Amino acid sequence: MTVLGANYRRDLGIHRFPVLVYALTVLAALVLQAWLPRLLAGHAWFDLPLVVVVYFSLVRRDPVQGTLMGAAMGLFEDALTHHAIGVNGVAKTMAGFLAGSVGVRIDVENHTVRLLLTFLLSLLSSAVYVFVYRVLLGLDQQWNWVMELIKAVANVLIAMVLFPFLDRLQIRD
Amino acid sequence: MESFFVRYRNFLVLLAVLLAQMIGLAMQVRLADSGHNSLDLPDGKGVRLIRLWAEAMVAPPERFFHDSKLDAGLWWQNYVNLGHVRDENRDLQKTIDRLRLEQAELLEDAKEGQRLQALLGFQQKYVYKTLAAQDIGSSGSDASRVFYIDKGSADGLVRDMAVVTPDGIVGKVRDVFPHTAQVLVVNDQTSGAGVILETTRTRGILRGNAQGRLQVEGLLSDPRIQRGEKVLTAGGDMIFPRGLPVGVVEGVVPDPDRDSFIDVIVKSAAHLDRLDEVLVITSFEPDFPPGQQHDLATSVALKGADAQAIKEQQIREQQIKEQQKEQQKASDIMAERLPGLTNPNAPAPNPAATLVPGKAAQPGPAQATPAQPPAPKLLQPKRFDRFSPGAAPQPPAKAENSAPAGQGNKSASKPTSKPASKLQPPAHPQPAHTERNPQP
Incomplete structure (x- = not known):
């Protein structure tokens, strides 16, 4: 009964987008994440790919899609760094899966809930990143949690603008 | 079984994706000799392929944005913002x-x-050839301080080339793609550069910290290290040439891990957070234009001629010295072999003058009297003959009145016992027989 209820809510609230919107949004997020820090004195105080992953996972209400999208974008981000490929992938895979799982059970139309989820998943992604890097891989790297908090707030600010914009691009029956 | 996969499809997909990534991560990390894990510095083929794909997707839009910004800036500067152009010119x-x-x-x-x-x-190596490149993008993460430039292996770039600006060092080329390259900035935590403090000559390794600031870690506490001291490259890392500016000392903090050690915080000379155009040092070999090469060849030739002239002069002086030494040696040998060939009229050496060098001779009774003429020194001949001193040949008439030959021979065989000082000088010769054979 619970499963049926969940599927019912999911079928009711599922958002669909043109394929071009998917592709361009993902590509734009990756390119801007790599290019915008040049304009911000080299500081990447945001995580555009994570915001995009959270949004599409929430509105699609599909943990599998969120998992795969998070893994793909995380691996792509890792490929642009000089670190091991997969650290960001694991972190964003977790974030996408949780966003898709939560999206089944909450009202994704509520903007405040989406922003709160973005904030929490940003912190979770940073925590998973540090865990994988320092604990699982045993690599030595200093970490600044204040910067991660600032990054989470910045992601929320970006989401406040980006989510309504992407809502307008969805396919309406 | 089917219901199991359907029911737990989401978790199974999650586990599969996580497991695949974990295996991939494990293949990229190795246990270093120091006991700590480290990443494989040269990427594996699979990893490099993923990086190549990602770079190929991101680089064209980044170039487009970069060129668009340049075009917009040029359009603004060339056609709109023309105020004060004459003054600036x-x-x-x-x-x-x-x-x-x-x-x-x-x-x-x-x-x-x-x-x-x-x-x-x-x-010592000098920077002779550089290649200008534009910064077109970054990694997008504060944990990885790298950026991409618009030059790659097609332009002659290879791994570990130094990247600098006129202000100071920036980093090194970490990965090279056909038309782009990844540059690891010196303020990254995994970066490193050998540096030396200009005044105190303290050497250390420059690294970045979590905040992206430069610091030289693990130096022995030294009160001479003061704020404002210049930091230069030491040249021992085989990447950066020696003597390039790195920055200035911004502060000194104690090492949190070890007592009596300090960390020197360095303010970068190059604007690492606002890089636009950088220079990649592609060669340390001389690459002068033809005019300068001609000048250098002329100077080298002149230097060779001068050196040859100096060498010939030294050879001549050496030959002259050797000749003088040989002549002196020959005269010494002659003097030793011929001790009797001294001037009998030469004055006797003053013994007082040869006592102690530098000491004045004491006046004595001998000096009060006038100097006597030196006594001639004659050797005693082993066999007296007519060539002996004083044995002048006798006239034939007097030879008949002389003593018998036997006496004469006997007397001649006896060596004279008269002192040499009583001999007459050659200017007033006396007949030899009157002395040797005195008449009774």
């Missing part, structure tokens, strides 16, 4: 004239330095 012309003079002076200094370096046999 006048100032720039003055600057060009001044820089031309400075360039001429510096060129002469460089030539002189080149000659001196060749003379002294220094092996």
Whole structure:
């Protein structure tokens, strides 16, 4: 009964987008994440790919899609760094899966809930990143949690603008 | 079984994706000799392929944005914002004239330095060839301080080339793609550069910290290290040439892990957070234009001629000294072998003058009397003959009145016992027989 209820809510609230919107949004997020820090004195105080992953996972209400999208974008981000490929992938895979799982059970139309989820998943992604890097891989790297908090707030600010914009691009029956 | 996969499809997909990534991560990390894990510095084929794909997707839009920004900036500067252009042009012309003079002076200094370096046999490397490149993008993460430039292996870039700006060092080329390259900035935590403090000559390794600041870690506490001291590259890391500016000391903090050690915080000379155009050092070999090469060849030839002339002069002086020494030696040998060939009329050496060098001779009774003529020194001949001193040949008439031959031979065989001082000088010769054979 619970499963049926969940599927019912999911079928009711599922958002669909043109394929071009998917592709361009993902590509734009990756390119801007790599290019915008040049304009911000080299500081990447945001995580555009994570915001995009959270949004599409929430509105699609599909943990599998969120998992795969998070893994793909995380691996792509890792490929642009000089670190091991997969650290960001694991972190964003977790974030996408949780966003898709939560999206089944909450009202994704509520903007405040989406922003709160973005904030929490940003912190979770940073925590998973540090865990994988320092604990699982045993690599030595200093970490600044204040910067991660600032990054989470910045992601929320970006989401406040980006989510309504992407809502307008969805396919309406 | 089917219901199991359907029911737990989401978790199974999650586990599969996580497991695949974990395996991939494990293949990229190895246990270093120091006991700590480290990443494989040269990427594996699979990893490099993923990086190549990602770079191929991101680089074209980044180039487009970069060129668009440049085009927009040029359009604004060339067609809209033309205020004060004449004043700027006048100032720039003055600057060009001044820089031309400075360039001429510096060129002469460089030539002189080149000659001196060749003379002294220094092996210090200079930066001779650089390639200008544009910063077109970054990694997008504060944990990885790398950026991408618009030059790659097609332009001759290879791994571990130094990247600098006129202000100071920036980083090194970490990965090279066909038309782009990844540069690891010196303020990254995994970066490292050998540096030396200009005044105290303290050496250390420059690294970045989590905040992206430069610091030299693990130095022994030294009160001489003060704020504002310049930091230069030491040249021992085989990447950066020696003597390039790195920055200045911004502060000194104690090492949190070890007592009596300090960390020196360095303020970068290059604007690492606002890089636009950088220079990649592609060669340390001399690559002068033809005019400068001709000048250098002329100076080298002149230097060789001077050296040859000096060498010939030294050889001549050496030969003269050897000749003088041989002559002196021959005269000494002659003097030793012929001790009797002394001038009998030469004055006797003053013994007082040869007592102690530098000590005045004491006046004595001998000096009060006038000097006597030196007594001639005659050797005693082993066998007296007619050639002996004083044995002049006798006239034939007197020979008949002389003693018998037997007596004469006997007396002649006896050596004379008269003192030599009583002999007459050659100017007043006496007959030999009157002395040797006195008449009764």
